[in-house]
Amino acid sequence: MAYDDLPVIDTVAALEEYGVPQPAVRDKVRDHLHDLDRQWISHSPFVVLATSSPDGRCDASPKGDSPGFVKVLDDRTVVVPERAGNKRFDGYHNVLTNPHVGLLFLIPGRGDTLRVNGRARLVSDGPFFDDLVVKGHRPVMALLLEVEEVFYHCAKAFMRSQLWEPESWDPTVMPRHAVIAKELVRQDSPLAELDKYYDVERYKAGLYPTS
Structure with a gap:
């Protein structure tokens, strides 16, 4: 590859030449949930689940619902419900062989x-x-997580990206x-048919199947 000769x-020593965290940042990790963490989770409508397989293949799956859809069972256990989706279960396949999430x-x-x-496991x-x-x-199932590390991450990425500033949004x-x-996966399907398939209202109708 053209990038093989890059420095x-x-x-760790080479990485730390670029700086090391201050003690307050380094030591902010806790091993259980505080009441403030419980409050945060109860107000969060969106979570990203990061997993990896034993051979290093990674996945980051979005999970979302009304605020508080992730339940705190105690200060060391949370549960993430699985809602209707495409059934790829990419992250869950990883959990089966590597529970660290x-x-x-x-x-x-x-x-x-x-x-x-x-550490996570899938329960039915x-x-x-x-x-x-x-x-x-x-x-039909949920991800049960045994908490090992908890900490807050600063806002710099969101500030730089202006993610929550509507004037920066342009979905078009x-x-x-x-x-x-x-273009990528359904070349043989008529575009009009695909527009119906991906219609927002059709998606909304299938968010919470009861059977």
Whole structure:
């Protein structure tokens, strides 16, 4: 490859030449949830689940629902319900062979985020499943996470990206998803058919299947 001769940072010492965290930053990691963490999770409608397979293949899957859809069972356990999706289960395949996962909790408008890392397993039922029902939909499974690390991440990435500033938004910079799908994976499907398939209202109707 054309990039094989680039200078590589491949040791801790080389990396630390660019700086080391202040003690307050270095030591901010906790091993259990504080009441403030519980509050944050109860107000978060969106979380990213990060996983990897034993051979290093990574996945970052978005999970979203009404604020508080991720439930805190105790100060060392949280549960993420699985809602109706495309059934690829990329992250869950990773969990089956490597239980170490990371969760990134967002609150719209906030630049800081809450990070929770730990060991996960997939469960198909439990006494808390009744608390996961939304609009009649009971999840068929959930990700149960044993908390090992908890800490807050600063707002600089969101400030630089202006992610929450509406004047920076322009969804028209890319073609609609039907056009992307036809170009990349569904070349034989008529565009009009794909527009119907990816119609927002059709998607909304299938968010919470009850059977």
